[in-house]
Amino acid sequence: xxxxxxxxxxxxxxxxxxxxxxxxxxxxxxxxxxxxxxxxxxxxxxxxxxxxxxxxxxxxxxxxxxxxxxxxxxxxxxxxxxxxxxxxxxxxxxxxxxxxxxxxxxxxxxxxxxxxxxxxxxxxxxxxxxxxxxxxxxxxxxxxxxxxxxxx
Amino acid sequence: xxxxxxxxxxxxxxxxxxxxxxxxxxxxxxxxxxxxxxxxxxxxxxxxxxxxxxxxxxxxxxxxxxxxxxxxxxxxxxxxxxxxxxxxxxxxxxxxxxxxxxxxxxxxxxxxxxxxx
Numbered sequence: 001x002x003x004x005x006x007x008x009x010x011x012x013x014x015x016x017x018x019x020x021x022x023x024x025x026x027x028x029x030x031x032x033x034x035x036x037x038x039x040x041x042x043x044x045x046x047x048x049x050x051x052x053x054x055x056x057x058x059x060x061x062x063x064x065x066x067x068x069x070x071x072x073x074x075x076x077x078x079x080x081x082x083x084x085x086x087x088x089x090x091x092x093x094x095x096x097x098x099x100x101x102x103x104x105x106x107x108x109x110x111x112x113x114x115x116x117x118x119x120x121x122x123x124x125x126x127x128x129x130x131x132x133x134x135x136x137x138x139x140x141x142x143x144x145x146x147x148x149x150x151x152x
Numbered sequence: 153x154x155x156x157x158x159x160x161x162x163x164x165x166x167x168x169x170x171x172x173x174x175x176x177x178x179x180x181x182x183x184x185x186x187x188x189x190x191x192x193x194x195x196x197x198x199x200x201x202x203x204x205x206x207x208x209x210x211x212x213x214x215x216x217x218x219x220x221x222x223x224x225x226x227x228x229x230x231x232x233x234x235x236x237x238x239x240x241x242x243x244x245x246x247x248x249x250x251x252x253x254x255x256x257x258x259x260x261x262x263x264x265x266x267x268x269x
Contacts, residue, residue, distance in 0.1 A: 028163075028227040045231065048224045056221065059214055064261055068201045068210075073191035093181070100174035107167065128178075136181040139188045146190050 029106070040102055047099040054092040077145040086140050093136045101129040162244065166223050169216040176213055207266045214262070215255045222247050 032041055062071065079085050104125055112118045183200075186193045200206060226247045229236045236243060 073194045103170045
């Protein structure tokens with residue numbers, strides 16, 4: 001099956017040229033080698049697909065069907081009364097931040113060339129990133145409504 | 153540094169929207185954290201998001217997420233589907249059209265209560 005289709009473009013005889021053409025056209029990062037970078041490459045794509053679900057549902061519910069005219073403390077109380085929405089929000093938090101931090105890491109490696117600044121930037125990114133994951137997870141998991149506020 | 157052909161602008165936008173979304177994410181986690189302090193703190197802060205300039209920015213944010221997501225689908229197709237390279241231009245067109253088809257009506261419904269009330 002492979003020899004007859006050689007005339008079509010995607011079966012360019014030179015596999016390197018074929019791959020290069022694909023990456024330059026897609027604007028995606030070429031699949032890297034090495035353990036961590038390869039893991040990071042796959043993680044982008046897997047978390048990205050999951051985020052299509054979580055982020056778009058979140059946008060639909062919180063920005064289109066509802067909006068900041070409706071959303072307030074009591075809205076959150078009702079939403080987080082369900083463990084399902086808390087799980088949903090935890091998934092969104094962790095996926096979005098790890099996906100975004102991974103992206104910021106790639107940008108730092110692309111644009112910060114001095115070794116000292118690069119180490120500084122990546123370290124700052126990880127510290128701030130982990131802090132925000134922890135803070136976000138804390139409020140989603142430990143939130144308890146204040147009774148007097150609900151009654152208002 | 154990547155110097156591609158038509159994919160280049162999509163690539164630049166992908167990075168810009170990615171950084172923008174990450175930036176907003178930090179802000180959004182910080183404001184949600186205030187929920188833990190009680191109704192007064194949280195409801196006080198919401199005035200920020202309620203004024204019209206912010207509502208427009210909210211729509212821009214939705215656009216950033218939509219673009220990043222749709223272009224992401226295109227990237228994944230290019231990565232794993234061998235023949236996608238041949239349909240490169242069609243995929244770009246679908247991405248751009250799909251983005252506007254969702255983003256513009258979303259803007260109508262998001263901004264209608266702000267400006268026509």
